[in-house]
Amino acid sequence: MADWREIVNFLKTRRTRRGALIFAFWALLLILVSTVAMTYIVPGQTHQSAYGDDWNDLGAFRSDINNMGIETTALVSSPLLLSEIDHPEEAIFIVSGVERDTISLPRFTGDESIIEFSEGEGYTTSEILAIEAFVESGGTVLLMDDFGYSSNLANQFGLQYSGHRLYDEGSYAAELGADYIWVNTGSAFNFTTNSGSLATIHPCLKDLDDDGVIDILDPEPLDPAISAFVTEADAGLCAHRYSSDGWDFSEGYHLLTNAPSAFEKATSYNPVENRYAIGKSTLDSYLDTNDDGNLTVGFESLGIEGDEQGPFAVYVRYCEDRLCIDSDSGRVHFVADGSILINALYDPDSLGFFAAGGGSTQSISIPDTDNRKWALDIIAEALLVTPNSTEASSNAIVIFDESRHQQPTLFGDTYNLLYYLLIYFTNDWMAMLLLFLTLFIVLEAVLIRKEDPEDWRHVFRIIYYGFGDAKRYAYYQRPEKIRQVLLSRVRNLNTLSREEFDALPAVELQRMIEDPVLVNFIFEDRRYKADELVGIIKRIKEWGRTDSEAEAEA
Secondary structure, three states: OHHHHHHHHHHHOHHHHHHHHHHHHHHHHHHHHHHHHHHHOOOOOOOOOOOOOOOOOOHHHHHHHHHOOOEEEEEOOOHHHHHHOOOHHHEEEEEEOOOOOOOOOOEEOOOOOOEEOOOOOOOOHHHHHHHHHHHHOOOEEEEEOOOOOOHHHHHHOOOOEOOOOEEEOOOEOOOOOOOEEEEEEOOOOOOOOOOOOOHHHOOOOOOOOOOOOOOOOOOOOOOOOOOOOOOHHHHHHHHHHOOOOOOOOOOOEEEEEEOOOOEOHHHHOEHHHOEEEEEEOOOOEEEOOOOOOOOOOOEHHHOEOOOEEOOOEEEEEEEOOHHHOOOOOOEEEEEOOOOOOOHHHHOHHHHOEEEEEOOEEEEOOOOOOOHHHHHHHHHHHHHOOOOOOOOOOOOOEEEEEOOOOOOOOOOHHHHHHHHHHHHHHHHOHHHHHHHHHHHHHHHHHHHHOOOOOOOOOOOOOOOOOOHHHHHHOHHHHOHHHHHHHHHHHHHHHOOOOHHHHHOOOHHHHHHHHOOHHHHHHHHOOOOOOHHHHHHHHHHHHHOOOOHHHHHHHO
8 A cells, every 4th residue: 555655646746747748748749740741641653753764754854954954953842932043034843743732821811801721722822922923033834734733823824724534536646545635736836816926936946037047046147148057066955956857947736645634715815814725626626524434415405414525725825925025024834734744755765665554554656746846845945045045054944843743752741741831931921920929939938837946935934924824825734845944944054055964863953953842843744733833833933043033023
């Protein structure tokens, strides 16, 4: 029984309680971190990554960009970092498939709603505004997505995804199947019905004197009699247009897509808002609006709604300035297919196989496509800002958004999440305000909550409040506290240190006190009645009092 009481008393001690609280805190923190980590680690294969070499990655595209001497980097946290780019007019932000939703964090809206606690799909409002500001500053965005979470980003530029699968019975790759649809553009630079060809806005196509040499390499761009001998090394970022048979001045693209979607007809073309539908499906195409995988013919009289008939815009171009005439104008290229630049379609000769379904691959001959030429044209148009050079400047950079892709490494997504939170709390002013308030409250709590010192007691005298007040001041009803007061008084009156006092033998202590009642009070561990404590307090007050103290109290 005694052992049990010792255990109970031990558990009641301050040190034990404090240790239990510390253990509970770290255990709870570990559980929370583990829960978050396991939430963001989703098993499955990664795809559409610029740093992968599988058939459905973009490694070949990134490799071509690096071979042209252009710096590439991955954004693993948040597009909020786009605001930190020094030369946005020489930067390209590439989004290929937005595979997961964003994290909803509160933000000030600046309107009547004041605070917005939830966000839309894909990107937060702050991130979308950062991307929009990047474009307004002259940056270029290439957004390739179909059924992902990029709809809110497209909406910011007035464009809407249909969200349904596109089929085209009149234009698909028969050797690959109905999933692979051709999107043809007769003239990718004929933005409107009356603008005519605007190929001269592209440095790799501009040839004002029609001498077969682009103006950027022509010593006399306006004199067809004076030309220049051009090699592939001279072509620089336009090398994909060069061949020994002559320069490729074609303005159309023969693009192969994989299970694409499409854009809403009402929003895909609006010259007033600088949106131009460049690549469309054929008249035989349709959107699977009921998502059954089959063409449904509607009968209005029977109340049967059919699938929507084409053509539909699959490739839309947005210009910050009208018709993208200015070389430093911001641009956004929207494609309703997140896999248009995967290795199997971008550079099929280097891969030799493609997905056959069910997770397997098979060797097959991929037809020739213009996917690579189209992508490199976008790179050249955005980064060739020097009038007389086909090389990108040292400021040029291509940024691949990997923040919305599933990461292949253990805890990779958790790292990205923590990095995202770091960027969020250092770039968004609402987040910075919340962080400041949180740190302020935590700091105040730390300052207030501190280690309790040893219970205070007066070392010279103890005040007697009377029997009635003894109940009011519970401190004086606790024998152990009163005993500590007495011992402190004895130690101080004898000018002993704590170590010296603790080393005193019991006989010596009794000799110092001399009062038998107080000696018994120190050495006897028993319960005391209230009136007994009152008497003891009186004796302690009188014990050892000097004449000067008595006169001061009188």
